[in-house]
Amino acid sequence: MKNDNKQVTLSKEQINSVMSLYTSGKINEAIIAIKVLNENFPNVPLLFNILGACYQSLKQFNISTKMFETAISIKPDYAEAHFNLGVILKVSGKPNLAIESYKRAISFLPAYLSAHNNLGNVLKQTGKLEEALISYQNAIDIKPDYAASHNNLGVVLRDLGRMDEAVKSYERAILINPEYYDAHNNLAVVLRKLKNLPEALLNYQRANILRPDKDFILGQILKLKKDLCIWDDLTDSLNDLIKKINNGQKVVSAFAMLGLIDNPKLQRKASEIYANQKFPKNDLLPKIKHYSGHSKIRIGYFSADFHSHATMHLMAELFECHDKNSFELIAFSFGPDKSDNWRQRVLLSFDHFIDVRLKSDKEISLLSREMEIDIAVDLKGYTKDCRPGIFAMSAAPIQVNYLGYPGTMALDYMDYLIADKVIIPEKSQKYYSEKIIYMPNSYQVNISNRNFSDDLLVRKNIGLPDKGFVFCSFNNAYKISPSTFEVWMRILKAVDHSVLWLLVSNENTVKNLKKEMEKYGINKNRLVFAKYVPIEEHLNRIKYADLFIDNLPYNAHTTSSDALRMGLPVLTCIGESFASRVAASLLNAVNLPELVTTSQEEYEALAIHLAKNPEQLKLIKDKLLKNLSSAPLYDTPLFTKHLESAYKNIYQRYHEGLEPCHIYVENSNTFIS
16 A cells, blocks of 8 residues: 655755764764664665764774765765775775775766865875876866865975975965965975975974974974074973973974983983874784794894985995894885995895885885894984884884984884993983893994095185184084083183084074174184085095084084094083983094093083193094004994894894893803893
């Protein structure tokens, strides 16, 4: 019997009622209402689409996926359901399937703006940058004032190295929406890479005004101010930073923190906050299996710097010296494919050199597992182009933090940190999440012999006066603290006709340092700036300085060992944290502990004394030159032997089922755990 009163289709009021529940956040009520409607209207794709969105809000992604798939089965050309399914697939870690869903949505609705934009996002995520460009441009063609796609286009252009074009994309996004936080922040990042530091700072500051709650931006501003040597409100800013770190706020990256505050306890807390936010342990892959013993211990070195870079300038010979009968070496390179001499040199040192720059963290970690890497050594830490996400998924059963990052990564999946007793005294072990591998001399590996130019230089041709004592400090500008600079100015005042030779190329930083200098009543011409030149030329010109005066709280690291190698004494003031104790470690490894001071007052007094007593400075220089031939700092085979002993020890502990513990490598190659 026909029921003439039965409703045939959903009314507009019923749809609006359900949508109102969903949009107002009454998700469970919306689900109940939809299920009631489904009893009378079992094949309405719109209801299943809304139901999928509800379960998505509840993060019940499996049920949500089924709802969207049901909507599509009823209406195969339902573009919005294909789009929503793409969103779920992306969130569920299925980017390739998400790409297909977005493409289907677009095929049914070519002007689907959000689908083009989201497709670009997933293509970017999977490394298909050129395709992502097309998707973002398609979105912009549909809606030229769509700020999000201009911003996203800028991100891809940046990743492709097309920095000037990226700037234009971010600027268009900001022109459309002046309060667009992401565009200001991203523009700041690119301007920084382009060395336009003042404009980068302005954009960071604008972003901070728009979103002061945004993670880690305060630290970026402080780091950039230190790059520019703008110190006007630094003390108040650091006090604010300390307060916020102690409150657990996400205000500074782990790396930026190293050059701001010499406090290992605070540095660890800042690193923990940063690590938990950026690189928490990732259980996407199953627990790594226990490998059986290999005939050779498989060491994986992971880095973006297998080319002419400070890391290779230190490490290249280590790879050559490794005992190939006991160790199998695998390089995982996620940096640029440069064909310079350093790249060619290290290529010959590895059993396998794998270019993984286009692979995801998951793919790299899986590859490391497939190759059964025993010990994964991260040479980047939290420095430029780092990828801790590889290790978050356990690339190897033993994971080591070494050389690139001078501090704790504060990650429970990083087992060991390579250091020495000067860098990390036993009393300071509590400030490092890793167990410490103590090397017997210095933690820093060095190439035994370096090539350098032997051209005869004239002082005036490298910016130096014909006469007068030359102090130098060849560090990045962000390492210069106002307290150290003040000491430097007192040293210059005390030593007539002396100059300070710095390696600063940014003109704005140069101007700011000269302004600071004038505050002390010192002629700005006594500040001399070296230009950046090839490392072989730089090593040669180092010899024309008289005394290297170090920075605090972030010491000269590679620059210290370069200076010592060239016979230039380095005067340091030892601090409390890893980064502030490196120069002391290096000086001990060339038997010059007399140049390690323990206070700024002692540091200042000794610098003045040595400058005014050339006979004593000559004795120190002669001692340094005499020590170089036998100094363990430049004995790469010896360092390699000690490191291999450590590797064998931690490998053995793993196979005995023992937890990581502090390892002490002695010169006799015995171990105390």
